[in-house]
Amino acid sequence: MTNPLLGRILVPLDGSSQAEAILSHLRRIVPRHESKLTLFQSIPIATQAREDEAEVYLRKTSSELTNEGYPSEQLVRVGSVAETILETAAKEHASLIALSTHGRTGPERWVLGSVAEKVLEASPVPVLVTRSVSTPRPRGEREALPIRNFLVPLDGSRLSLDSLGPVLSLARPVDAHVTLLHVDEPSPYSGRWESPDETLKEAEHLLRNACIPATVEIRRGEAALEILKAADEKASDLIAMTTHGRSGPSRWLFGSVTAEVLRSASVPLLVVRHSASMSEPPPKTLSVSAD
Helix, strand or coil, rough: CCCCCCCCEEEEECCCCCCCCCHHHHHHHCCCCCCEEEEEEEEEECCCCHHHHHHHHHHHHHHHHCCCCCCEEEEEECCCCHHHHHHHHHHHCCEEEEEEECCECCEECCCCCCHHHHHHCCCCCCCEEEEECCCCCCCCCCCCCCCCEEEEEECCCHHHHHHHHHHHHHHCCCCCCEEEEECEEEEECCCCCCCCHHHHHHHHHHHHHHHEEEEEEEEEHHHHHHHHHHHHCCCCCCEECCCCCCECCCCCCCCHHHHHHHCCCCCCCCEECCCCCCHCCCCCCEEEECC
């Protein structure tokens, strides 16, 4: 049975090796012959030469992937990059968008705070995103290592549990391990906020019911910094986060914790946006101690 998360994957590319970095990670998580990849390129200004160049590039890349056992097709669209990615994902009924944060599109650059940020802020489906580097590892080095070690930061809110569904989809077919991480951020306020214990227990229960080994770790400090430290210390292959949640007086919103993690993470992020977060009820009233 095809993994629903990996059924139809939209892969924005721009012809650069930086943008192609996402393909190495897809090869690590996508079973051969079970998913359909749509390789996509957006052209901000339409010219016949640009369209022909994009078609030739995507056709070549698609053919290589298909021959490797990853059925692929290609699409070229004209328009603003982020908007056309989101529009195409909806039209093609994509179950996942996979892209790198750096690349080039003519004079534009796919940098965090630009295309990747816009996609992460608005995508109704999960996004697999990696921070590409200028000198990627030789092809095959990373692809030989399956993604089996997941780090899932939870902020104590039920919203942060949204990332568990996609994690279960990826972890079930492999011999995976999941570390559930809560970071207790220092607060300038006195009193106590709702304990994250129940959320962590529920997450651990879901994973164990799926026969996925899980450990729970609680740290204290700045959320993004502690997530990055944990990913490094645990040798995590992937970090899975929900972009909207809250932990006491702070909020784990995209533009803060998720963005900070992505800017420095050496492993890909699987980002799930909680679409109902803007209508969520306000935080509970802070209970201030008498002394």
